[in-house]
Amino acid sequence: MSETTTTPDTVRVPAPAAIEAPADRTRRLRVGSLMLVFALIGLLLAIFTNGGKATFQLVSGDLQNNLLGVPAQATALILGILGVIAAGAYVMRRVPQSYSGYLATLLGICFIGSFLCWAAAGKTFPLANQFQGTLNFATPLILGALAGVLCERAGVINIAIEGQFLVGAFTAAVVSSTTGSSAAALIAAALTGVLMAVLLAVFSIKYLVNQVVLGVVLVVFASGITGYLFDQFLQEDAAAMNTPDVLSAVKIPLLGDIPFFGPILFNQTILVYLTYIAVAVVTFVLFETRWGLRVRAVGEHPKAADTVGIRVKRVRYSAVLWAGVLAGLGGAFFTVGYAGSFSKDMTAGNGFIALAALIMGRWNPIGAMVAALFFGFATQLQSQLQIIQTPIPGELLLMAPYLATIIAVAGLVGRVRAPKADGEPYVTE
Amino acid sequence: MHLELSGLTKSFGSLVANDHIDLVIEPGQIHCLLGENGAGKSTLMNMLYGLLQPDSGEIVIDGAKVRISSPSDAIAQGIGMVHQHFMLVPVFTVAENIMLGREYTRAVGVLDRKKADALVTELSERYGFQVDPEALVEDIPVGVQQRVEIIKALANDARVLILDEPTAVLTPAEIDELIAVMRQLKENGTSIVFITHKLKEVKAIADTITVIRRGKVVGSAEPSATEEELAELMVGRAVDLVVDKDPATPGDTVLRVEGLTVIDERGFTAVDGVDLEVRAGEILAVAGVQGNGQTELAEALLGLTPIAAGRISLDGNDLTGRTTRDRLDAGIGYVPEDRAHDGFVGSFTVAENLVLDMVRRAPFGKGLSLRTDEIEKNAQERVEEFDIRTQSTDLAVSSLSGGNQQKVVLARELSRPLKLLVASQPTRGVDVGSIEFLHTRMVKERDNGTAVLIVSTELDEIAALADRVAVMYRGKVVGVVPADTPRDELGLMMAGASKSEAEVVATENPTTLGTI
Amino acid sequence: MSNDTATEPEQTPVPAEPAKESGSGLPNWAVQGLVSLSAIVLALVVGAILIIIGDDDVKAAAGYFGAAPMDTVSAALTAVGEAYKALFLGAVGGVDQIAESLTQATPLICGGLAVSLAFRAGLFNIGAQGQLIIGAIFASYVGFAWDLPPGLHLLVAVIAGLIGGALWGGVVGVLKARTGAHEVIVTIMLNYVAIYLLVWLLTTTTFKRPGRDDPISPIVKPNAQFPQFGDTRLHAGFLLALLAAVFVWWLLNRSTVGFELRAVGANADASRTAGMSVGRAYVIAMVIAGALAGLAGSQQVLGTDLPLTDGVAATIGFDAITVALLGRGTPLGTVLAGLLFGALNAGGLQMQLQTQTPLTLTTVLQAVIVLFVAAPALVRSIFPFLPKERGAGAVLAKGWNG
C-alpha cells in the first residue's frame, strides 16, 4: 500500500489564531461580559469602601489574636483594578484560550476580595470561619454529589439523593441513640442509603421507570416513611431513640498544624475525612480502574459494553448501590455528623442542591466537589454578612447563594454534557 | 472452526425477521451474506453473537451444539464481530475501547494503560493500520474508527469474524486495505462472514455467497455471478444498476459559495475557504473521505453550523447569517447524512415526519392549528409516490427499515418546490433496489431544473449521479473534475493528491476494486 | 410519559407497536386501568403494614402475642379497616367529600400539566413550585389591591397569575436557550428564590394585611374570587383546570406549536435540521408550563380564598411531578392522577382525624402507588393473572440529554 492511500488519524488542522470559531466567540463574549460586569462591580465597591482597616481572622475560633488588618479601600482598589485587567485581557483575547480558566479564577478571587474589603471595612471578618463554614455546608453536598456522579456515570439518573439523605440521617440518629455506637450509626446509615439505592436500581434498571420521576417519588417516599416513623416512634420516646452522639473532631497530627488551612481541614470528624477520601477514591476508581472504565462505558454506550461481554445491568447495579453508601453517609452528616437529633425533613432540600452541584460539576467528582464548595461558600458568606451587617438587605442575602448558582451556571458553566446513556434503561431482547 | 446454523428463527412481534435460516460457515472461508435492507442479516448475526436470543433453531460449532446467551459466550467461543453501527465509546481513547471488557490490570483492578497501548500498536503494525492508541475515538475519522472496531475484534483472536457492513464508511483505498487484511486472516484459518450492499466487493472477495430475502435463505451464488444476477436474487426482480440519465442542461448559477470557512467546536478548521457553484439542472457531487469537511459544508449551507468566514448566496440572494428556517423557505431541500440523528423524529409517525419541516405552512398548518386531515392526505400521496413500505402512515418511523426511512426523508424534501437540493449520503446503507429508485428520483429533480448538490463517499453513487465532481480533502476542494474521471483517480484525490498527481499514480498502481 | 417521548430507535429498542388491543382482547386503556387499580391495592397493603406497626392497640396486643395471638390479628385488622374506611369515605363518601377531593385535585392537575408539558418538550421542570408561588403572588396582588368590576377582576387576576408563572418559567427557557444552563439546576434554584421573594414581600406594607404584623396578605376581593359550587369549597377553578387539560391536549396534538415542541422533545437535532428553533421551543414550553403552574397558584388564592403566606404553595409543585408521572405525561392521565391524589389528600385528612393516623402515611401511600403504577411488570409478577398490555409496556425513560 502506498503512503498516500492511508488516511491519517486526524484530518483536521488547528484553526489559524486569527480566526475564532463562532462557538468560541459566543462563549468568550458571554463569559467576558459577565466577567466585565463583576470586575466593574468590584471596582465600584472599592470606590465606595470606607477608609479604615478591614480585619480578617486567620485562625478558626479565635477572633482576638491572629488577625490581619489591611487598609480596606486601597486593597479593594488594587484588587478591583486587577479584576478589570483580568476581565479585559479575557475579552480582548490577550492571552491564549487555554489560560482563560485562570483568568476567570483570578477575577473571582479579586471580586470576592474587594467585596470582602468593602463589607468588612472597619469591622472584623472571620475569614477562617468562612472556610470552616464552607466545609460544613459542603460536606454532605459533596457526598451526595459523589453518589450522583457514580450513578449517573453508569447511566442511572439519581434525583433521589435527598431521599437517601433523609433515611441516612434518620437511621444514623436512631442507631446511634439505641446502640451508642457511632460506627454502627455510620454503617447503618450507609446501609439504608443502599436500601434506597436498591429501590432506585430495581425500578430503573429492571422495571424501566422514568428515572427523573422515580427519583422524585423516592424523595416523597423517604420523607413520608421517615416522617411516619418519627411520628409513631421517635416522637413517643425521644430520649431512647433520638439522642444520638455527635462525632467529635479528631485532629490529624502535623497536617492539622499547617497554618490557616490546617485547623480548618484537618481538625474534623471522621465523616469529613471520609468525604475527602471519597472524592479521591471515586475519582481514582472511576478513571483508573477496570470497574470505573466499565461504569463509564455502560453510562456512555451500554450496547458497546454489552458487545464486549460486559454485564451492563450488573455494572449499573453495583454503581448505584455503592452510590447509596455515599449518599447514606451524606445523610448521617445531618444527625450524627453534625447536628444531633433527627427532625422531620431536616435535610431541607440539600439533596437537590447536591444534584445541582453534580450537574454544575459536569458529572466529574472533582468538579462536583468544587461546585459543592462554591455553594457552601456562598451560603456561609451570606450568613456571616448578616452578622457583620452590610448595607445589603438580609432578604436578598438569603437568596444570594441560589442566584449565584444560576449566574455561575448560565455565565460560566454553560452547556453541560451528561453521560450519553444517562437516564436510558438498557433493554435487550 | 466449522460453524453451522440450523433452523434459526427470530420474530419481533408479528414480524418474522429470520425464518428457519440454515447456514454453514467453513473454516478459512469468506462467506458473504447478501440481502435487501431489513432482510434479516444483522438479526441473524446478532443471534450468533449472543445479542439476540433465537426463538428456535440451533448453533453448532465443530460438531457440538452450543448455547450463546450473551456476547461473552460468543467471545469465549472465538466469535468476533464488527457491528454495523459502531460499538465504540466515543469519549474513550482507542486503547480504552480496545481493552474494554478484557482490561489489563495491575493490582486491585488498576488499569494498565501501557500494556493496552502496546497491544494496539502491535496489532496495528501487524495488519498495517495506523492508529494512535491515545486518541479519543470521537476525534478520529470514521474510517479510522472502523479500523479500531476491526482491531477490537482481532484482539480477541477470533476464529470466526463477522463483519456487518464494514465498508459503508471506507474509501476505495481503505476498502482495499480491509480486503487485504481479510485475505491475510483467511490464510491463517479464520472464517469470515462478510455483509455488504456493494456487489463489487462481494465479487472481489467472496468464497461463498448466501442471499437472504424477507428472513429466508433464497439461494446462494457463485462469486463469478454478475452484479445484475446478484441484485436480482436479492431484490427478487430485475434491477437496473445504471441510472438512465440524459446529459445535464445546466442553467443559471443557483448556489454560490465563496470562501466558506467553518471552525469546529474543538477549534479545528473543518471547511477551509471553499468556493463552489451549482447551476440549475445539474448535479454537483462532493466526493471525499468522511471527515474531510463535507458534513460541515452541507450543514453550513443550511445554517446548522455557524461559519467563521465566507458567503453563501442562492439565486443571488445572500443567505449568510440567515436561519435554517429562512433557508428552507428560500427553497433549499436537505437530506442529512445521519437520518436517525437529523433526518427524522423516530418516535413520530410516518405522516408526521413527512411534514416535519412544513407544519407551519399551508395546507398543513392554518394559523396555530394543525390540519391533521391534510397531513394524512399528504402521507397517503407520498407513500404511494415513493413506494414507502409501511403497514400504516400512523406507524413510528423508527419501525421502518433503513431504506424506507430514507425514502421518507427524501419524499418530504422533494414534496415542496425546490431551487436547491442538498443531499448527504442519500443512499448510505440502502439496498440496491431502493438505491435505484432514490437515484432516479434525484435525477428527475435535476431535470426539473433544480440545482442538486450530493455529498457522497460512494464512488458508485458519484459515478451514477454526478454531472461534475468536487473532491474535498482536509476541508479544501482539491479539484473539480468531470463525472467520467476514473475511480482510482478520484480515490487518490480523496486522499489529497492533486488531479495531475492522481492521474499518474492511478495508472501505475491500480486498486482491486478499480479494475473490476 | 407516553410512547412518543421515546428516544432514537437505536437507544430504546422498545417496539412501538400499533396494536390498540392487548393480548387478552381487552383494550389497552382497560388493561392500564386494571394495572393501576392493582397498584393502588398493593400500595394499600404496604400502607396497612405501616398502620399495623404504628398502631398502639396492636402494639399492646402484640405484647401478649404468645398468650392470645388472635388479639393481635384482630387489633391489626380493626386498625387497618378503620383507617381505610375513613380514608375512603373521606375521599368519596358524600357530596362534600367529593367536592373536597376535587378542590384538592385542582392545583395538582394544573401543576401536573406544567410538568408534563415541559417533559414533552424534553425539559425537566422541577420548578413548578417556584412558578406556582410567583403565579400566586401576582394573582393575589391583583385580587386584593385592585378594584375592578365583577368578572373582569377575576379575569385580570387569573391572567396576572398566568403571567407570573410564565415569567418564572420563561427565565428557565431563556437561560437554557441562550446559555445552555441546565434547566434542572435553574429550576431548583428558582424555587428557593421564589420562596424567599415571597417571604420578603410579606414583610412589606404592600403585601401585609392592613392592621397586622403577621406575614399574611389580605384575602382577594370577592370580585376576584372564583365562583363556588354551592357551599362546598369546590370552585370554578376546577373547570379551568379541566379546560387547561383540554388546551394542553389541543396544543400538543392539534397545533403547530405543539408539534414543534414534541419534535424538539423527541429529537432536537432533527427538529433543528427541519428549520425549527430549538431555543424558541424551550422558551415557549417553559413559558406555557410556567403559566400552567401559575394558574395552579391563582387557584390557591382566588379559588380557595387563601391569603398569601409562606405556605401558600404547600408542596403542590413537587407533588405535581409525581402526578405527571402517574399520568404518563398525557393530559387525560394527568387529570386522572390529579384526581386520585386529591382524593388521597382529602381522605388522608379524614383518616388522621378519625383514627389519628399521621398524614405522613398518605405521603407514603402516594409514593408507593406511583412506584407500582410506573412498574407494571412488577405488579404483573405479583398478580400473574393480569392481562398483558401490548405496545408500550413500561413508562419509557429518557435521559438528561433530551
Add this chain to the structure above:
Amino acid sequence: ACGSKPTEDTAGGGDANKDFKACMVSDSGGFDDKSFNQTSYAGLQSAVKEKGLTEVKAESKSDNDYPTNMNAMVQAKCNVIVAVGFKLEDATDKAAQANPDIKFAIVDSAPAKPIANLKPLAFNTAQSSFQAGYLAAAMSKTGKVGTYGGIKIPTVTIFMDGFAEGVRYYNKQKSKNVQVLGWDDAKQAGLFTGDFEDKAKGQNTAQNLITQGADVIFPVAGPSGLGGLQAAKASNGKVNAIWVDTDGCVSAAEYCSVLISSVEKGMDVAVHDAVVSVVDNKFDNSQFIGTMENGGTGLAPFHEFDSKVPADVKSELEQIKADIISGKITIESKVQPKAS
C-alpha cells in the same frame, strides 16, 4: 410529649364530660414542631385530662388543609375548637361566624373585629425575652451575646426585640457594653436561616455567632434552632443558650446542660384555661394577652444552671419582672400584641 394517644383515654379527670369535645387544628408546622403547635397541644391535653373531655385533633400539612380541617371539626360537633397560629385566622373567623354555638380560640392571632364566640390568645413574649436578654448579658463572659431567627416574622422578631432591649437595659444598669449579635432592633435587621427545618444550617449559623465571640445564644427558629443548641453543646461549656416557647429542659431535654433558661410562651396554660372556661360555662371573647403579670409568659427554671446563675442576678431578674408589671420598665418592641 405529644403522641397518638387513643381519644378515649381520659384517665385523670374520669369521664365526667365525655360528651364534651375539645378540638384543635395545627398549622402546617404540625404538632411535633417542638414549638407553638406542640405547646398549645399540651394545653389541650391537660384540659382534657383534668375535665375528662374527649379530645379531637387535626394536623394540617399545608395551607390548603386549614378550611378543611376546620370544617371537619365543626362536623365532628366539637364544643370548643382551638386553632394554632395566625395562618388559621381566616378559616377560624369563617367557621366561628357560621357556627355561633361552638366556641373558638386562636393562638397568636386576633380577628380584625371581635367575634362573639372567638377568643384570641396572644402573648407578649417580649417581656420575658427582655429578662432573657438581661440574663444572657449577665452570664456572658465575652461581652457578646447572639440571636438568630428562622424567618423574619413578628412571632419571631418579638423575642429578638425583647432580647436586645434586655441586653441594653443590662448595659445601662451596669454601665457595661455587652453587644447583641444577630439582631438590631432599631433597624429591625438581623440574622435568619431562611427556614425552620434545616437544623444543620441553624447550627452553622449559631457557630458563626460563636466565632464572632457570642457565648450565649438565643435561637428563635424552631427545629432549626435546635441546631443552635447543638452548637452550644459542641462548644464544651464555653457557650450556653436560652431556648424559646417552652422549657427546653423538658421539650429538648438532651440540651438541658447548655440551657441557662427558656423564654416560656404560656400557650399551654392559655389553651388549657380557654378550654376549661368553655367547660365551666365561663367563656368570654376578650383577647387574652399572656404577660408576665398573668403568667402567660415568663422565664423557665434554671435547672442545671440554678447554681451557676448568681443570686444577685436572680434577684435583679425578679426586680425586672416587677418593674415590667408595674410599668416602670416599658418595652418598645412594635410587634407586641396590643389589647383590642
